[in-house]
Amino acid sequence: MSVIEIEHVDVDFPQKKGKVVKAVSDVTLHVEKGDIYGIVGFSGAGKSTLVRTINLLQKPSAGNIKINNVDFIKDGKQVISNKDLQLERRKIGMIFQNFNLLNETTVLENVAFALKHSKLSDEELEKRSLELLDLVDLKDKADFYPVELSGGQQQRVAIARALANQPDILISDEATSALDPQNTQQILDLLKKLNKELGLTVILITHEMDAVKRIATKVAVMEHGKVIEDGNLRQIFLHPKQELTKKFVGGSLEAISTLESLNLGKLGADEEVYQLVYSIANVTKSIIIELYRQIGVEVSMLYGNVELLNDEAIGTLVVLVKGDQDKQKQAREFLNEQNVTLTRLDEKGNLYD
Numbered sequence: 001m002s003v004i005e006i007e008h009v010d011v012d013f014p015q016k017k018g019k020v021v022k023a024v025s026d027v028t029l030h031v032e033k034g035d036i037y038g039i040v041g042f043s044g045a046g047k048s049t050l051v052r053t054i055n056l057l058q059k060p061s062a063g064n065i066k067i068n069n070v071d072f073i074k075d076g077k078q079v080i081s082n083k084d085l086q087l088e089r090r091k092i093g094m095i096f097q098n099f100n101l102l103n104e105t106t107v108l109e110n111v112a113f114a115l116k117h118s119k120l121s122d123e124e125l126e127k128r129s130l131e132l133l134d135l136v137d138l139k140d141k142a143d144f145y146p147v148e149l150s151g152g153q154q155q156r157v158a159i160a161r162a163l164a165n166q167p168d169i170l171i172s173d174e175a176t177s178a179l180d181p182q183n184t185q186q187i188l189d190l191l192k193k194l195n196k197e198l199g200l201t202v203i204l205i206t207h208e209m210d211a212v213k214r215i216a217t218k219v220a221v222m223e224h225g226k227v228i229e230d231g232n233l234r235q236i237f238l239h240p241k242q243e244l245t246k247k248f249v250g251g252s253l254e255a256i257s258t259l260e261s262l263n264l265g266k267l268g269a270d271e272e273v274y275q276l277v278y279s280i281a282n283v284t285k286s287i288i289i290e291l292y293r294q295i296g297v298e299v300s301m302l303y304g305n306v307e308l309l310n311d312e313a314i315g316t317l318v319v320l321v322k323g324d325q326d327k328q329k330q331a332r333e334f335l336n337e338q339n340v341t342l343t344r345l346d347e348k349g350n351l352y353d
Contacts, residue, residue: 002066003168003201004031004054009063010076011049011225023049024060025225031218033168036195036202038216038233040209040248046225047205048173054203055092055171056085067092068168093162097174099154101146107133107157108142114164132160136190152183159190163198170194171203176211188214209248213237213309221245237309238277238341246275246343258303259318264347272321272328273302277341280306280313287338288319295330297323318345 011024024046031037039047052058053065056072065073070088072080080088101110111129120128133139136156146154155175162170172191176184192215194200204216212219212233219237220230221244228242240246259273267273276287288299303318321331335342 001033002030003033003068004029004203005064005066006030006050006053007064007066009050009053009065009073010061011046011053011058012061023225024053027063027222027225027227029220029227029230031201031203033201034195034199035218036192036204036216038204038206038212038219039222040206040212040219041222041244042207045207045222047207047222049225050222051171051173051203051205054169055089055094090165091168093165093167093170095155095158095162095170095172095175097177099146099151099158101154101157101161103146105145106142107138107144107146107149110146110157111160111164114161118165128164129160132163133157135163135194136160150183151179152186155179155183155187156190159187159194163194167200169201169203171205173205174207176206176208184208184211185214191215210307213307215310217310221248233310234279234312237314238279240341259345259347262302264320267347268322270322270324270328272331273345273347274319274321274332274335275343275345276315276317276319276335277343278315278339280315282339283315287317287335287340290338291319291321291331291334295323295327295334297321297327297331 006027006029009024009027010022013021013023015021027050039051041047049058053060054067056078059078060073060076062076063073064075067088068091070080072078102113108129111132112125115125115128130139130142133142136159138153138156138160141149141153146157176187179187188211191202195202204211206212216233218231219233220227221242223244229236229240229245236245288301291297291299300320301317302320305316307314321328323331332342
């Protein structure tokens with residue numbers, strides 16, 4: 001069941017002299033209950049603007065939006081009353097890069113602040129807030145102030161506060177961008193835990209593909225305000241179609257950097273550089289050895305990497321293959337038969353397939 005239905009949504013920002021900047025253009029996304037849905041793209045892609053339309057913090061210029069089977073927007077017009085919108089927003093928690101905590105109040109009071117409109121007694125309010133802090137492993141920090149906590153701990157407080165009203169949806173808008181790698185992993189693992197234990201639907205907005213790889217079940221790739229590719233995480237990563245997606249997945253950006261540092265020079269007429277992305281579970285033999293044995297081409301490994309894609313091991317290789325045109329064709333055919341996503345690169349690592 002879709003808990004978020006975004007249909008043909010535009011977001012336009014009028015500028016001077018009648019000019020209009022289209023921050024989001026004709027985006028359609030369906031998010032199912034229990035998804036961890038990653039929305040990824042470089043800065044300025046329109047990710048955060050799109051996601052802010054979910055709770056109408058940003059009103060779209062066109063399209064339809066339905067959340068938890070309630071119509072928010074139809075044909076670009078708000079159809080939900082402001083009173084009902086306030087109630088529905090409580091079902092949508094949000095966490096941000098900058099935590100947005102109240103520095104002059106304790107951790108416990110920061111969490112309780114989100115429950116100020118509830119009918120809980122003071123005793124019930126404290127109990128509920130402590131339960132939320134316990135959920136994010138910070139119950140022992142209840143009487144601390146935010147400035148006494150690390151960045152990762154502050155983000156945990158923000159998560160506890162976002163969960164105060166028992167939301168169905170949690171939006172993470174670049175929430176790990178200001179954290180070091182260790183704290184980033186801990187926050188992502190916490191989001192995955194909450195997804196499983198509470199049945200939360202998580203929207204993960206990020207420019208960091210590693211975050212999506214670690215916990216997402218589905219992903220949408222945005223560029224210039226448009227979704228250029230979306231679907232199951234495994235399918236997108238092992239069979240990317242768009243050039244930007246290919247750069248994001250399989251270590252391509254690292255591969256480009258590596259090839260630039262190698263300074264290969266112009267490739268010879270009998271040389272090709274290939275990027276190979278594959279599930280290690282499906283490829284049990286050495287690809288390089290098998291290429292040499294079966295095709296008779298000379299293969300040099302230029303870059304290699306193994307990473308986890310939501311607990312599945314995914315391998316990436318960039319190889320230089322030497323052989324005439326017939327051998328190169330045989331090599332490509334062989335690789336395509338091995339459950340390998342094959343992309344040709346130039347000598348600088350740029351994709352041209």
